[in-house]
Amino acid sequence: MAVRTEEMLLNVGPQHPSTHGVFRLVVKVDGERITEAIPVVGYLHRGTEKLAEDLTYTQIIPYTDRLDYLSSMTNNYALVQAVETLMDLEIPERAEYLRVLAMELNRVASHLVWWGTNLLDLGAISPFLFAFRDREFIVNMLNELSGARLTFNYMRVGGVKWDAPEGWIKKVEEFVPYMREKLKDYHTLVTGNEIFLARVKNLAIYDDKEAIAYGMTGPVLRGSNVKFDVRKNQPYSIYDRFEFDIPVGETGDVYDRYMVRMNEMEQSLRIIEQAVAQFPEEGEIIAKVPKVIRPPEGEVYTRMESSKGELGVHLVSKKKDKPYRLKLRRPSFVNLQLLPKLLVGRTMADIPAVLGAIDIVLGEVDA
């Protein structure tokens, strides 16, 4: 005999420990089982795209810091990349290396935050602190480079704002073996844990077709066995000079997404190692660009691989010092679309696990 149960409407967020910000999820639950989930976003909408229309190109850069505030360097790059493509600029060697170093360090830092918070969502408290200790090294290095710990505002159209201080490259070089050691520790601490595996294996599976149809990008796409990385498949900046692999998952469950990100950190370290080795002794850090940047009339869509996925910039220029239209294709926003589908039929306990594996940053979702 079936027990008569009553469905309950539960409002998870916008203030909730594991929605990672002001994300709201309206779930219908039957006991613990989710029958429907509706994501509600927009609580952090600041109208970046509108604001950009009244700002010069250099002024927009700090606004991109505040999109995915965990990997501001990649956001900086996404904007300058679009402008540089439109202007067809030649970037000095040294600037390119500094950019790559900054972006890859930032990617590791961003993944570290993901690792810590994702495990925190699963109820393990220690990884969070471990991750933040190691992220601290990166944040300090980027601080030395840019003068900020989170919102770097480091890149400029044509290059970067500051040159690396004395001894900085050495620090980065020393960081790589240190971080490799720590990643091994992380695997020992978490990856083999039976409870962790029981929580994430075969959870929220989607295949490559579904991932592509829903526009998933980044680790959430590669977790479903799509070997695609913008850095490799359409190299921008100087990524074609480095050797690195694209980690992919096989089944497309939460565990695969976890492993993809863990391996991505290792690949980022590989890139950093090579970039440090090839780093030019001296050279310009910014190309000759006019004081007032007026890209020629035209329209571009550029994409790059941020830590969350494909960060695209659609820029329409009317040969003014301000963009006519700047559209940011934010990976977190797009990746989030699949969430309701993944949650239906799962239990309450899976909400943080599935959401954590998508790895959203609300600054980016809401822009």
Add this chain to the structure above:
Amino acid sequence: MAELLSQPFSWLNLIIMVSAGVVVLGVVLVFVMYAIYFERKVIGWMQLRNGPNRVGPWGLFQTVADVLKLMIKEDIVPAKADRFLFLIAPIIAYTPAFAIIAVIPFSENVFFADVNVGILYYGALSSISITGILLGGWASNNKYAIMGGMRSVAQMVSYEVPLIMSFLGVVLLTGSLNMKDIVAAQQDGMWFIIPQFLGFVIFLIAGNAELNRTPFDLPEAENELVAGYFVEYSGFRFAFFMLSEYVYIFALSSVMTVMFLGGWDAPFGLTFIPGGVWFALKFLLLVFYLFWARATFPRVKTQQLMGFAWKVLIPLALFNVMITALFKTISQAG
């Protein structure tokens, strides 16, 4: 202390009994405060932090300050809550936790009641606390709280079964439910952790689940249910829930020490160290284990938790009872 119970009632006896109770309460409260301090320090070190270090020397008075804060905080009752039940729920949760301590012998001479069915008493009383937790969750009139309450009941009812069954092996070996007899039996032979290792492991896991602590802290699962059944509680009523959790740590570790680690029995013939110290050491080892687990494990899911209790722990516990009975019969026959 035990002879008081058999004496005729007198005012003096009542005063002695009440004051003994107050002393125990004081001891327990101090234990709870320093257990929290110990937990925060231990986990702090495991997580590369210092832990509390501001209030008093080495932060020793941190929990005192926290308790003080909780005591003077406003006692908020949500407008839509079932007021009466909301108010008494923490008391229902706490009282049995405290009552359990009565039957635990801490050393040969320090104990409060020499009850013949000590273990049964423990099992019986500890399940009353569930009522308090469920009431607290239900009376709060909060969706997260009711979910936490439901989880808690499901979990505690399930884990009570393997927990009690893991006692049975020990009871079979001693032929007694009295905790003092159990220790005495271990003093003659070996500690029951060796012949009853399976029972010990089952007790450790089921006990951890009974305590609602990581990795079985689903009822309060911060990341899913915010705080679970006590999400609406504040001030001293919240402290009561907290208190009962830590008193259960105290009780459970004590029971485990008595049943599996030989109670106050000194190992390697080191009898010049008093039994009370041995008891404390073994007891602290178990408490440390609980904190250690908290710093290490992620949380399990409800289905996994229930499946684990009914499909793994209970069959194992039954198997343990059977093997023990078989062993005993054979050894007696031979």
Add this chain to the structure above:
Amino acid sequence: MSEETKASSPKQPLLDQYVKLITEKVGETAIKEAYINEVNSHMPSFIIDKELWHDVALLIRDNENMQFDYLMNLSGVDYESYMEAAYFFYSYTRDEYLAIKVQTERDGGSVPTVMDVWPTADWHEREAYDLLGIGFTGREISRILLPDDWVGYPLRKDYKPYDEEV
């Protein structure tokens, strides 16, 4: 664009092939304009008639010479005299890019939805509706980033905040 630059573009044959396909399968009127966006790594670009957009969408996803299985981005742009929905596609199988523009009137204009073709279009369309007021027919649509009772569409060039004085 002069004939010379057109001929020099490496993607010109591809563009011609697409044009042929679309005119054959969907109709002569489907393509309003076809060009190559040279700054943007020679991306073949089309302006498609909005009435036929849904048919074209199905074609560019399913035809084996197109196979644009991934909708990278959808931006709404306010060109003051008309609104434009700009779609950017990528094909994982063929490693090719494509841009499609669909234009509609400014007041109450709408574009057929492609949510059924690429599910990812759902939130993109909601965003374009929310911020620019481009309607999408064939689906239910509601605001996504702004509150449901918001007045106006902020990304329009003539947008005046409702509560400007505040």
